[in-house]
Amino acid sequence: MLQIVNFSKTYKGGKRAVDGLSLEVNSGDIFGFIGHNGAGKTTTIRAIAGVLNFEEGDILIDGVSIKRDPVYCKKVTAYIPDNPDLYEHLSGIAYLNFIGDIYEVEKSDRRHLIEKYADAFELTSNLGDSISSYSHGMKQKLAIISALIHSPKLLVLDEPFVGLDPKAAHTLKGIMAQMCKNGSAIFFSTHVLEVAEKLCNRIGIIKNGKLVAYGPTQEVTGDSSLEDVFMELVETKQP
Numbered sequence: 001m002l003q004i005v006n007f008s009k010t011y012k013g014g015k016r017a018v019d020g021l022s023l024e025v026n027s028g029d030i031f032g033f034i035g036h037n038g039a040g041k042t043t044t045i046r047a048i049a050g051v052l053n054f055e056e057g058d059i060l061i062d063g064v065s066i067k068r069d070p071v072y073c074k075k076v077t078a079y080i081p082d083n084p085d086l087y088e089h090l091s092g093i094a095y096l097n098f099i100g101d102i103y104e105v106e107k108s109d110r111r112h113l114i115e116k117y118a119d120a121f122e123l124t125s126n127l128g129d130s131i132s133s134y135s136h137g138m139k140q141k142l143a144i145i146s147a148l149i150h151s152p153k154l155l156v157l158d159e160p161f162v163g164l165d166p167k168a169a170h171t172l173k174g175i176m177a178q179m180c181k182n183g184s185a186i187f188f189s190t191h192v193l194e195v196a197e198k199l200c201n202r203i204g205i206i207k208n209g210k211l212v213a214y215g216p217t218q219e220v221t222g223d224s225s226l227e228d229v230f231m232e233l234v235e236t237k238q239p
């Protein structure tokens with residue numbers, strides 16, 4: 001579902017944030033992308049989501065290069081940034097309908113999905129309120145619901161559990177597992193290694209823009225915990 005092929009990104013000013021990254025996430029996978037602050041996670045995620053241009057390498061979603069057909073790729077992908085930027089002057093329900101219109105979600109499906117996910121995240125009674133009155137966590141829940149209502153083939157999340165209360169985090173984990181059972185693929189970054197270890201069937205660890213570990217979670221961790229593996233990889237000095 002997601003193929004990253006030799007992707008590199010150098011920002012203006014010369015910072016090489018990601019260097020020759022290649023990985024695959026298949027339908028049914030929950031892929032955890034782990035790395036220290038500044039490792040290159042958000043850069044990679046923004047490139048997958050089609051909001052960051054890049055020259056080197058390619059990214060394919062559902063077999064289609066985002067350079068060749070960015071509209072198709074955006075249509076089948078949902079992206080939830082770590083700090084969602086929503087239209088604050090809209091009410092929650094107006095925002096969800098706006099997203100539903102953009103993704104051409106049929107009206108009766110839309111109503112059903114909004115009800116289902118707003119109930120799951122306990123946001124139903126707030127949907128009529130202006131987004132400007134929402135707390136950070138409520139905005140994050142709304143962004144998550146807006147991503148789920150168009151049933152993406154690929155769900156991309158940047159630090160999804162930061163800012164969510166424990167119940168909402170639990171709900172999101174359940175929904176992610178269910179989506180993968182139904183054939184979607186999920187790619188998310190996290191600093192919470194226990195969550196990655198429990199939730200992800202595959203993981204990648206990025207260090208200074210390079211992938212230093214990658215594969216099925218159990219193969220990457222072996223007999224150690226993910227935390228031990230991560231600390232060892234991150235603390236090892238590069239030659």
Ligand SMILES: Nc1ncnc2c1ncn2[C@@H]1O[C@H](COP(=O)(O)OP(=O)(O)OP(=O)(O)O)[C@@H](O)[C@H]1O
Nearest residue numbers: 011012015017035036037038039040041042043044
């Ligand atoms: N717009 C930019 N211009 C220049 N350098 C940038 C820009 N955005 C990110 N960088 C640099 O690229 C590197 C990777 O940043 P990125 O945001 O991808 O890291 P990250 O792994 O998401 O970190 P964190 O865990 O702190 O969110 C960092 O050294 C950062 O300073």
